[in-house]
Amino acid sequence: MLNKKFWYLLVVLTLFAFLLVACNSDEGGDDPDDEDEQEQQDDNNEDENNEEEEEEEGPVSGGELVGAMDTAPDGIFNPIFYSEAYEANILDFTHESLAGQNDNLEFIPQLAEDWEANDDQTELTMYLREGVTWHDGEEFNAEDVIYTYTAIASPGYTEAGGIRTTFVQPLVGYEEFSSGEADTFEGVEMVDEYTVKFHFAEPNVNPVYYASYPIIPEHVFGDIPIEEQPSHPATLDAGEVIGTGPFKFTEMVEREEYVLTRHDDYWQGTPYLESIKWDIVDQSVITSLLESGDIDFVADPNGVPAADYEMVDGYENVEMIEQTDFGYQLMGFKMNYRTAEDAEAGTINPDNWVENPDVADQKVRQAIAYAINRQGMVEGLLRGRGSVINAPIAQQFWAYTDEVPQYEYSTEEAEALLDEAGYVDVNDDGFRENPDGEEWVLDLEYPTGNKIREDSAPVIKDDLEKVGIKVELRNPREMSAYSNDIIFNDSEEALDGLDLYLIGWSLGSGDPDPTGLWNIEAQYNISRWNNPESDELINKALQTPDAFDQEFRTQTYQEWQELFATDLPAVILYAQNKIYAYNERLNGVDPLPMGFINDPHLWWVEDAQ
Incomplete structure (x- = not known):
């Protein structure tokens, strides 16, 4: 009993002492334990302040x-x-465009803050932002938009090396103005200082796409003849290039x-x-x-x-x-050459093209597609970070389909097609001759810069030689010289009989329309693929009112992709992951x-x- 009272008293006294210390602490006492507690409080406050600063x-x-x-x-x-x-x-x-794009590839305002189309989409009115300045301090306005599109449509533009006519061809009066028959371009109209109207010759399924090309300044280029612009300091020199x-x-x-x-x-x-x-x-x-x-x-x-x-x-x-990747790497067949005169003049006239007999046979092109181990490239060169595709439309687009001829790697299929086309080894040297019994050698060229593409060239050579196709690899050149020749200077003489070329395309994201790369008269149609059915389908996919229905366009583009994969102006090698x-x-x-x-x-x- 005594022990219980003793321990009870001890607990009470201890509790009282604790309360006394606590009271002294509240009043700012100088107990040593109080200093530790204050330091802890200061540390807590500092941590809170740091967290607030971080936020x-x-x-x-x-x-x-x-x-x-x-x-x-x-x-x-x-x-x-x-x-x-x-x-x-x-x-x-x-540089910037009137409209940009978001993650869903939808058009969003950029230099234009809003727009509206009429009911049949033959007119598109763009309302420009006010207060935008060029790098030299001049104000951006409708004159710059009018000038940009007029320049692209002007006579001499393609002859000077311009390749963006896709953006003006659907506009009213393009043919008349570009040929010099008309003095003004009716396709773009300045309504007022900050309003521009685009006039389309036919109802257009995607008018904002055509109105979304980057704008250049009228006050810089307006007095420069179009043929002089590629060599002008405003095009070439740092400090002279002006954008918004x-x-x-x-x-x-x-x-x-x-x-x-x-x-x-x-x-x-x-x-x-x-x-x-x-x-x-x-x-x-x-x-x-x-x-x-x-x-x-x-x-x-x-x-x-x-x-x-x-x-x-x-x-x-x-x-x-x-x-x-929003694009692909390809090996193209140089199916036709331009004449030296047309190449020098910048003219694209399919009636003058000279056929390349070495890759003219569709069966030969298909055999080559079978002979290239593209999946092996993806697994070996790309370490699996890419995919084999067979159609030249970006995989992210609704129009893409892989339901086309696949050309899965098969030396047997390749050899059978070559035999059928009459390309056989007549002198037992291990390489096939052409149907006339003459030596058949395909020249392959590629640019430097992209290591995987460079490594693809000898792989292709080895694959083709396994089925008896002799390939000569040309020494690679820097991209600028290479692209200038195969795109702009592509006569048989200038290219020295080139048959195969490697290149990669980063595709436009505004619309799956392949006109810019594969239309017969497109500058970037490096193969000079001349297939009227291709152009018919490409145009059909843009013809309204049917083309207002996306299912119609999807079906039409699927037909076009099947035609491409069958006639085969190029082998799509792979889409490399970015x-x-x-x-x-x-x-x-x-x-x-x-x-x-x-x-x-x-x-x-x-x-x-």
């Missing part, structure tokens, strides 16, 4: 980014004349580096980054430069090589994005399905000075 942290202004390209731009920095993806890496920062985009093209050391500086008066707000620099480096060292931080990002057109994916994915300072990589210091990256560069004015770096 408040956001984009900061300043800093430079360094991107890497494995091939130098050809040097044409004018949207209506450029021809390759490396130049687009500059122009995507400097978030960055200005300000400096370059040709074939080494290209510098973009922010446009402080950009209409969507001053970009966070001070500058973006493109370095031209060999593809073999890009990954090591990413790891060291000497470059900040690698994106289009080639991205990170598939063979380096695992290595780069292990870099602690690098983020990666992988998505399906693998983008960027340093974790970079924020605001939000790629679109068709490319890495999207809203670069919102990009920012954490270590900006």
Whole structure:
């Protein structure tokens, strides 16, 4: 009993002492335990303040980014004349269109803040933004839009190397104006300073697409004859190229580096980054430069090589994005050549084309398709990061179908077709002769820059020689010289009898219409494929009112893709997954399905000075 009372009293006294200390603490007593508690409270307050600061942290202004390209731009920095993806890496920062696109490939306002079409979609009215300035401080307005489309439609444009006539051909008066029969182009009309109306010759299924080409400044180019524009400083020289985009093209050391500086008066707000620099480096060292931080990002057109994916994915300072390519790599058949006179004049006249007998037989082209182990390329060269496709429409489009001839790898099928076409080995040297018993050698050419494409060439040679087709690989050339010849200087003499070529296409995202690449008179129809049924189907898919029904267009494009895969002006080799990589210091990256560069004015770096 005594012990119980003792312990009860002890507990009470202890509790009283605790309450006394607590009261003294509330009153600011100087008990040593009070100092520890105060330090703890201060630490808690500091942690809370740090958390609030972290929550408040956001984009900061300043800093430079360094991107890497494995091939130098050809040097044409004018949207209506450029021809390759490396130049687009500059122009995507400097120039803009009336309408852009979102993740779902829907058109969204850009330099035009709104638009409306009439009931039958023969007219499209675009309402332009006010307050947009060009890089030189001049104001953007309707005159710039009128000028851009008039320039593309003008006589002499294609002769000067222009290849964007797809965007003006559907407009009223194009034929008359481009041929010189009319003095004015009726297809675009200036309603007022900030309103433009596009007039289409026929009801148009996708008018915004045709009204969404990048705009160039009238006050810069208006007095320059169209034939002089490709060689003018406003097209070629850093500091002279003028756009409305978030960055200005300000400096370059040709074939080494290209510098973009922010446009402080950009209409969507001053970009966070001070500058973006493109370095031209060999593809073999890009990954090591990413790891060291000497470059900040690698994106289009080639991205990170598939063979380096695992290595780069292990870099602690690098983020990666992988998505399906909005395009494909192909091996084309040079089915026809232009005459030297037509090539020199920039004329595309199928009536004058000279057939290439070495690849003229459809069975031969099909045999070659069977002979190439494309799945082997995907698994070996791409490390599985890609896919074999058989139709030349982007897989992301509703119009794409793979229900076409597949040409799965089969030496037996290839040999049977070659035998049927009369290509047999008559002298027992291991290689087939043509039906006349003459030596049959196919010349294959390809550009430098894309390592996987370079590695594809000898694989193709080996595959074709397994079925008795002798192939000569030409020495690869830099892309600018290569593309100039096969696209613009494609006479038999200039190409020295070229039969096969390798190239990759980054496709337009506005519409699946293949006119720009495969229409008979398209400049980019490098094969010079002359199949009237192809053009009939391409045109049919755009003919309203039927074409207002997407199911109709889908069916028509499926028929066209089957025709393409049967007649085979080119073998679609593979669609390589795009693998983008960027340093974790970079924020605001939000790629679109068709490319890495999207809203670069919102990009920012954490270590900006």
